[in-house]
Amino acid sequence: MNFDSILSNTDGEEGKTILKKLLSRYLSPAFGALPKSEVELIILDTLEELGAISAEPQVYELVTKLRVTRTKARNLIYERELRRSKPEDLDERVKEILRKPLIDKAGKHFILEVENPLVLDHLRAKVQELGHISDGSFSPSIVKLSVSAFVALVEDGLGDELTTVRKVLVDAGAPDTSFKGIVNAAAAKFAKRVADDAGEAVI
16 A cells, blocks of 8 residues: 555645544544554544545455455454444445346356445345345355345335336346246246256367
8 A cells, every 4th residue: 555645645634634533533532442443443434534445445455455354354344334334324235236236146046246244244134034045155245045035135125126127137038027937037047058058068
């Protein structure tokens, strides 16, 4: 991290304000009273104010810029989001993911990738509230959902935006007009294509 470059983009008054905020938070309630995790979050907020990291950094950004492990980076993001995000904020983040999901299909399951660990936990809680089970055993940022779980999540999260989701799946070749039917058809079609590709590869 090049601090000369970072500080060159910060004028004197802005720098004083950031430094004042940093010291005020660190010295409250007394010097050295804050646990290490809280000090790290204060420094992280300061780096954001200086423009050294993004307002919503991805795990890899923190890994490379702070030179920490992925586990450490995920924990920093989780703790930071926990203090900043309200339930309605997390609901909106889940909606954003469902509007443009990073998704793969495996047979009759959907595999979603969610980089933010707190948002992922919130999504899993939503799935559980809707009476379904999610599988997060693949990776800390991946969750596997059955067709019914995925449909319930989309119906609950997007509401009147279902037309948009339906159009995306129909464009992918799903013939059914009902939303659940479209998702089932899309998953089945994908599974068949994978099987055909595997057969061709063997030949």
